[in-house]
Amino acid sequence: MAACVNVIPRMKSFFYWEGEAQSEEEVLLIGKTRDSKVDKLVETVKELHSYATVNIIMGFICFRKGRLSYGAFFNSPGKFF
Numbered sequence: 001m002a003a004c005v006n007v008i009p010r011m012k013s014f015f016y017w018e019g020e021a022q023s024e025e026e027v028l029l030i031g032k033t034r035d036s037k038v039d040k041l042v043e044t045v046k047e048l049h050s051y052a053t054v055n056i057i058m059g060f061i062c063f064r065k066g067r068l069s070y071g072a073f074f075n076s077p078g079k080f081f
Contacts, residue, residue, distance in 0.1 A: 001031075001033060001037050001040050001041040001044060002031040002032060002033045002037070002041060003032050003033060003034075004031075004032040005029055005030065005031045005032070006029070006030040007027060007028075007029055008027065008028040008029075008030070009027050010025055010027075011025070011026050011027065011028050012024075012025055012026075013025075013026045029045075031045075038058065042056055
């Protein structure tokens with residue numbers, strides 16, 4: 001589902017939940033995948049996550065000249081787990 005996942009541990013989050021101020025230590029995951037694999041990745045994160053409401057932010061990266069080797073990495077077979 002993802003060619004690479006970055007894990008940023010011990011991130012402190014502050015938020016309101018059910019009308020109460022909350023703070024939790026969380027982990028930020030940055031998953032890099034192809035457009036064709038996004039739906040499966042989102043579905044899996046939602047299934048495995050302990051929160052009722054999961055925050056998933058998606059962005060688009062354009063591979064420009066000089067960055068083609070990274071784009072080739074994404075398009076090579078067998079690079080996703």
